[in-house]
């Protein structure tokens with residue numbers, strides 16, 4: 001295993017961290033973790049040098065923390081730092097922080113949470129956190145010895161990210177979605193560097209874009225990889241691209257099978273800042289361009305089209321059209337579509353065209369929603385992935 005720097009925290013995390021959001025499950029029920037297998041995976045990772053495990057109040061319907069508490073018994077707890085997150089969406093009044101925190105320590109069977117993040121911070125949640133006195137509350141928990149370091153996880157826009165980073169001196173680390181396709185999405189490369197320059201450790205989540213970058217690539221991207229001077233699996237290439245950057249502290253992968261763990265541990269052992277040649281970096285840049293050339297819709301996700309009077313999450317469906325075209329993952333979006341209330345699906349569009357009047361890209365949104373309905377909805381033929 002290789003170890004890296006972690007900003008002002010001054011501790012060396014393993015290059016690979018274990019994300020406990022996609023553990024193996026039983027009966028296709030995310031609440032039913034396959035505990036023997038998941039325990040074997042987490043312990044293998046720790047036995048091979050992983051010292052960072054990440055969970056959250058809500059993962060696996062609340063069962064991830066419970067599972068981790070049991071998996072870390074027998075001496076494993078002492079060999080790792082445990083990160084978990086305060087569910088910001090449950091906070092209404094100051095007492096809610098104490099209630100969640102106590103519940104989490106009980107689930108995890110630990111008195112001291114090493115790394116605590118405000119989960120999914122964005123502008124309104126950060127405002128609420130300040131109103132409820134969350135930073136002061138965290139300081140008190142630190143003094144009482146219950147909390148090690150405070151950070152936040154983030155999925156909103158770059159400007160908001162910078163506001164949050166600069167809005168409180170007490171941040172010690174943050175967690176961002178980052179991979180070679182998301183260099184200009186959410187915090188992106190600029191946000192990564194902004195936080196690192198200010199002394200924050202930066203934890204990367206979704207390094208494989210939730211698995212999309214580990215799947216066999218489409219022909220246009222496979223051709224690019226063929227030109228690479230180094231033979232790598234798609235997952236290894238995506239992970240090495242992250243570890244090549246000095247600002248990245250830990251890369252969390254949500255490994256769902258033992259094979260993922262052994263492969264990613266092996267990748268981490270070969271990783272290092274500046275270890276990729278210019279030719280390999282150019283291959284990743286070309287792969288990004290090849291994936292983007294397959295996008296179906298020129299939607300930037302600006303959300304100016306919202307709110308839709310019908311309650312349709314328009315950017316989500318246009319994004320799904322893109323991802324289906326780029327990564328070939330139709331089944332994933334058919335499942336997503338089937339879980340949306342029928343009156344909020346693209347098929348429920350009333351063609352009022354309010355969204356089209358507001359779209360800066362001038363997109364034919366009504367036609368695109370009809371396409372999304374044909375592609376993912378009732379008329380879609382099941383089976384083809």
Ligand SMILES: NC(=O)c1ccc[n+]([C@@H]2O[C@H](COP(=O)([O-])OP(=O)(O)OC[C@H]3O[C@@H](n4cnc5c(N)ncnc54)[C@H](OP(=O)(O)O)[C@@H]3O)[C@@H](O)[C@H]2O)c1
Nearest residue numbers: 019020021153205206207208209210211214253254256260
């Ligand atoms: N705070 C937040 O808001 C937030 C949000 C997202 C994630 N996270 C945290 O960050 C962690 C990492 O994010 P992520 O789970 O999205 O990570 P990821 O590494 O981008 O995606 C994980 C998926 O990639 C695939 N995979 C992993 N290693 C592989 C390998 N060697 N070969 C082939 N496929 C491989 C698996 O997909 P299949 O299962 O499909 O095979 C796995 O489920 C999460 O587990 C969670 O702890 C936090």
